[in-house]
Amino acid sequence: MTVSVTLTVNGKAASASVDPRMLLVHLLRDQLQLTGTHVGCDTAQCGACTIHLNGRAVKACSMLAVQANGANVTTIEGLTGKGDKMHPMQEAFRDCHGLQCGFCTPGMVMSACQLLADNPKPTEAEIRAGLEGNICRCTGYHNIVKAVQQAAAQA
Amino acid sequence: MYAFEYQNPSTAAAAIGSAKGDARFLAGGQSLVQAMKLRLSQTGTLVDLSGIAELKGISVAGSNVIIGAMTRHSEVARSAEVKQAIPALADLAGGIGDQMVRNQGTLGGSIANADPAACYPAAILGLGATIKASVGQKERAITGDSFFTGLFETTLAPGELITSVEFPVPDCAAYVKFKQPASRFALVGVFVAKFGSTVRVAVTGAKSSVFRATDIEAALSKSFTPEAAAAVKVSANGMNGDMHGSAEYRAAMVSVMAGRAVARALG
């Protein structure tokens, strides 16, 4: 008993036949080999699985693959431009040492992009509040905040 | 997750028609998908509501703001109409969960789930909203005061679908959320609204279900000031107590947050 799903992932058409209980994150990771989107918890709080669905940040562990039927999905892999040119947010994370083990990073970057889309010139407090859905255990957030500030300043 | 059959109807009528037996409606899925993932919830049929256009949208009609059940929290938070008419409601929606949750979670899903620590139930009671719901061919209007019946329980019948919610526009209102530090749900959330000489105060997070703090309402009806609210000593009877806050602490925070909500409502 499978359902067919057709969606656009990182600008390319993708389709798969899935069990309805398959989560979107597993479609991305296991069937489309886009393993940059991570699973860090099972209660939808760590944000490591954050992707953009039709331009809005969502948690790919909190929705079924079938719910993304017809949608436009961007993952961390799709944020990188042609010739491996990183997105300004990715660049800012590197410049500011906003990552250590790298596991929360893709979700953090996707979330930070949403934050700036909604609020292009946030204060430090707004950045911190805006990232409450993403847990990082390594950086203490100090350099993540700096990275978002840098990306905002350059935009 | 246990296996289930998936349906994605394009009309509310079709959705209601699909909801047979132990079928569940899937709204934003921010609670239901989690519960299913952890095998805490099981259903034979999952009816996805996301393709039903008639359940989405925000409009203002007279002195009411009408919000479709499948409207996302972020849409409410960013809505110019809601910000204009009931800024407290936009503010509340903008503080639910985190930005990813707000982009997926819906008004209807939140109130149907009736989580005792959710934010929206405080607005339903605090504003005295009316919930429109349908089952079979019947549509009914449920008063906010009668909608929530207990822990994760509402007056909705099996297979009954929330279609929209009407929020009356108050003179002024505010919601203050005191977050549980781990889950970021409300440990105590207080919604205060003033309609002429009537004051409504709704509290979420503190008991098994959202409730109206009538003693604070009485005090605020006499004097709509932060001090009047904060001065009310709320009983700890029936309050939740856990590692994040004893009943006594929650009771004390109800008064404190009510006072802060009044201050915010007064601008």
Add this chain to the structure above:
Amino acid sequence: MTDMSMSPMNQMGKPILRREDQRFLTGNGQYTDDIHLQRETAGVFLRSPHAHARIKSIKLEAAQKSPGVIAIFTGQDLADAKVNGLPCGWLINNKDGTPMKEPAHPCLAQGKVRHVGDQVALIVAETQWQARDAAELIEVDYEVLTAVVDTAGANSATTLVHDDVPGNLCYDWGHGDKAATEAAFAKAAHVTKLSFVNNRLIPNAMEPRAAIASYTKHDDSYTLHVANQNPHVERLLMCAFVLGLPESKVRVIAPDVGGGFGSKIFLYAEDVALVWASKRVGRPIKWTAERSESFLTDAHGRDHVSTAEMAMDANGKFLALRVSTTANMGAYLSTFASAVPTILYATLLAGQYATPAIYVEVKAVFTNTAPVDAYRGAGRPEATYLVERIVEQCAREMKIDPVEIRRRNFIKTFPYATPVGLTYDVGDYDATLTKVLKLADVAGYPARKAASAKNGKLRGLGYSCYIEACGIAPSNIAGALGARAGLFEAGEVRVHPTGTVTIFTGSHSHGQGHETTFAQVVASKLGIPIENVEIVHGDTGRVLFGMGTYGSRSLAVGGTAIVKAVDKVIAKGKKIAAHLLEAADTDIVFENGEFKVAGTDKKVPFAQVSLTAYVPHNYPLDKLEPGLNENAFYDPANFTFPAGSYVCEVEVDPATGVTEVCAFSAVDDFGNIVNPMIVEGQVHGGIAQGLGQALLESCIYDKETGQLLTGSYMDYAMPRADDLPSFKVDNCVTPCSHNPLGVKGCGEAGAIGAPPALINAITDALGVRDLEMPATRERVWRAAQARA
């Protein structure tokens, strides 16, 4: 050591951006769960729902018939196959000289389950859903027993976690000079006494544990991909103690690992069960922990109950410290559990102070909770918390300024032998304290406190001056203290013919940035571009050996091993150069990537020497082997001793108990610094974990049932971005005296120093003696109410 300071290739001390970031930022990291092996199966563990129960029977029939099931294994299968239990890597002897109790630690439960989450069966199926469905069909008949949960009460509990461990007592250990300590107390002008709970924590690396075990029939070998900090130790323990396999038949690969903080040091039961089962199944088995499983089964941290007393003279000079601690080991001894509240704790109780006499007693107890082992800091945060809290309280009781009482008691001459067995080689504690006072603008504090008071808020200031011991060593002394493993590190330098270099290191990197820092060191030493240096770690099939990454040792120990191997390369290169330049070996110097005849302009670049080594046509083959590949094992002569001074400033809202960390300032002395950007990042992360312990995090078990009440992020409060301020970080340098880089280690400092700084600040704000960690809003609110 070659002087590299003038080289144009010198990368030392520069904030070079991390070379590993490109892959992580673009989604190209490769963590264990990202890897798929051909014909892979899914492994799921059935876990105990009870904290303590006897297994009366296990019925597998229905589960075995469930669709997709390939095999199900239980403890009986492992017992039948003579698979041993997990070993403990450190023997602690009791005060009376007898050895500690080491009860069996089976990889799948045998007879009893001893904590919620204890693994009962391994289900292998085609898909994870099928494995989970089958797990629900396994019928286990449990006789539920009373659970021992409370750390302080475990020793007197009538229930035994292990039938062969009376009083649930793993060991009763003592350290220091008891008589001298008693004598000092007898003549003390004042004694300050405090009792502490060092709250139990769950490490919560963001990547849950994961493993893929596979077996290859053609050479009868196993490969384990595993999220682990030290793959060689994993392999050694698994082969030598548990499975009885030769190391040559087992390859352990730790690919990208999403954080460890200690929790991925250990050999876990799941890893062993999967490796053993992979041969029986004949296909690879993948298991990835759900976060809920991580909460239940990752080794937890801390969990001490202590009483401390400080004896002082009339001027607040410390005369003696007496400490009594009960440490919770959990249900079984995890890999290094026994060493944490002893060797890594008691030896640090001198702190930065010249306290002449110290005596400590430690009882380690078993309980029906998850095993407890090293977590970022491992023993040193517990020691620092105790010392820095009681020092603060001493100041308050003696009415001496907390800065002044610290200065009055600082160790000022080095080397300094403490009464608890360590010899600090260098340090300047006055310097870090002086610098942090300025960084924190302590002079401006009274005005800020007054401003807070105007707003109805309580402001507080707290200090912490920590000492840390990193790079635990040397092996022979550690061995005499009970270590069952070596404490060296290994490095290999493989110079390729064109002059590019691959470094193989036993120091695994899982966030620390070794691929950058180590490359900076090597590029600087060899005078070659950093792009020409590749760092390889985390694979027993490629790296010669390694003890792994823990205890802030990587640069001090692993980095030194690499430096020593590089020195051998340079020494051999000089011989080759001497031949090419027709000079004596002793006349060759190596500078800026060139071998030169001293005092002449005759020279040959590094790449030409390396090419000559591999194309040995013009080469002294009669005297020298071709090739340029060297390795080194480095066993340090002593620990390194990072130290620092922290200042935390808080504002408490008495109406709600909410504590805002307004400012946190840290000045550390890590010796020389290779990459200041990375070091600051390590400090930030450590501080965040330390503040997390003090303000938010707490692992709570139900006292009656032993159920984990904080079993998800819904209840275990992880620090989020909006819980923390930006940090002010600076440093002082006293280079380590006994390693060539002069480095000490920076990974754990923040987690060690931050908790007492925060609690000292909150108790200062509230004017109370003590407040238990974490300083939850309700605890703070109650203290504020009591005050008002």
